[in-house]
Amino acid sequence: MNVVDYLRISLVDRCNFQCLYCMPEGAKLDYILQQDLLTNSELLTLLKEVLIPNGFTRFRLTGGEPLLRPSVVELVEHINQLPQTQDLSLSTNAFLLADLAQDLYDAGLKRVNISLDSLDERTFGNIVGGTTQRIGKTRWQQVWAGIQAAHQVGFDPLKLNVVVIPGVNDHEVLDLAALTLERSWHVRFIEFMPIGNGDLFGDRGWLPSAEIRQSIRDRWGLTPGQVVGNGPADVFQIPGALGTLGFISQMSECFCDRCNRMRLSADGWLRPCLLNEHGQIDLKTALREGVSTPVLRDRVRDLLCLKPEINYKGRDSGTGTGHYSRTMSQIGG
Ligand code: SAM
Ligand code: SF4
Numbered sequence: 001m002n003v004v005d006y007l008r009i010s011l012v013d014r015c016n017f018q019c020l021y022c023m024p025e026g027a028k029l030d031y032i033l034q035q036d037l038l039t040n041s042e043l044l045t046l047l048k049e050v051l052i053p054n055g056f057t058r059f060r061l062t063g064g065e066p067l068l069r070p071s072v073v074e075l076v077e078h079i080n081q082l083p084q085t086q087d088l089s090l091s092t093n094a095f096l097l098a099d100l101a102q103d104l105y106d107a108g109l110k111r112v113n114i115s116l117d118s119l120d121e122r123t124f125g126n127i128v129g130g131t132t133q134r135i136g137k138t139r140w141q142q143v144w145a146g147i148q149a150a151h152q153v154g155f156d157p158l159k160l161n162v163v164v165i166p167g168v169n170d171h172e173v174l175d176l177a178a179l180t181l182e183r184s185w186h187v188r189f190i191e192f193m194p195i196g197n198g199d200l201f202g203d204r205g206w207l208p209s210a211e212i213r214q215s216i217r218d219r220w221g222l223t224p225g226q227v228v229g230n231g232p233a234d235v236f237q238i239p240g241a242l243g244t245l246g247f248i249s250q251m252s253e254c255f256c257d258r259c260n261r262m263r264l265s266a267d268g269w270l271r272p273c274l275l276n277e278h279g280q281i282d283l284k285t286a287l288r289e290g291v292s293t294p295v296l297r298d299r300v301r302d303l304l305c306l307k308p309e310i311n312y313k314g315r316d317s318g319t320g321t322g323h324y325s326r327t328m329s330q331i332g333g
Pocket of ligand 1: 091
């Protein structure tokens with residue numbers, strides 16, 4: 001049986017972007033109230049007394065946008081100092097990264113994944129939506145500054161995630177892949193999933209990794225590659241390139257049998273499968289109601305045993321509608 005040792009921890013469900021593919025267009029999301037967010041102390045208690053004893057040793061901080069959590073640097077420091085932590089990483093849109101990169105690195109974070117869906121400022125603006133600007137920079141310029149800062153402070157590997165949407169950014173696949181030629185960055189192409197903005201998915205569909213890979217192969221050729229923490233990505237390299245290319249093909253390939261992860265939402269729900277709402281446990285409420293951590297530990301142990309049955313494996317989400325009732329930003333993508 002697969003070892004489940006990887007936990008994606010959502011620090012906040014809110015975001016300063018509203019990516020086309022992640023958030024339902026025009027819809028008002030029900031955000032978690034401040035008092036319902038796990039506090040730092042609750043999160044650390046759950047890690048130390050419930051989750052780590054069940055074998056979780058590798059953690060990714062995500063969201064929503066995790067850099068919106070005011071105590072993100074402090075949390076990195078605490079989690080990094082836990083003796084059982086074998087790996088700690090962060091997924092971010094990088095809008096706030098330029099100012100935080102050094103502090104995060106000094107606190108013990110050594111690798112980051114950054115969403116970058118376009119190199120064109122206008123396309124990027126259309127994808128991430130909103131009007132947020134900082135210190136006279138456009139959103140793309142601010143994100144690019146965050147990526148440069150991440151590179152300069154030494155995050156390694158530095159991964160850039162691209163969700164490919166037909167008719168939106170698929171014409172940029174070669175330009176994005178070319179970033180790896182002279183930089184030791186790792187560009188990962190992610191198949192668009194019908195989660196978040198179902199209407200956009202219905203209109204545009206998704207592009208299989210095999211097609212994206214073929215267009216890159218036709219241009220430069222491709223050889224197998226390697227990168228630390230590749231998870232479900234198939235990794236390749238353009239011959240002679242400094243960086244690598246990853247392909248995450250959750251639509252064209254079911255990797256449920258290899259699934260090594262669970263997700264902890266910002267309001268403390270432990271979720272065994274991204275696409276299936278069955279089985280999740282409300283750890284925060286239980287903790288606040290005084291359920292002891294040894295009892296919670298047993299509940300998580302039982303959930304781990306059930307995970308192979310709960311895994312989605314191409315089934316309906318269990319909601320009966322075929323639509324996933326939460327977005328990636330709410331679940332902690
Ligand atoms: N805000 C951070 C970011 O954008 O990296 C972290 C949270 S975001 C939900 C995590 C990842 O989920 C991003 O790489 C994003 O591209 C991906 N994602 C969100 N909605 C998706 C969808 N419908 N299909 C595929 N990937 C999606
Ligand atoms: Fe925010 Fe990340 Fe979702 Fe974009 S993908 S809206 S940056 S949570």
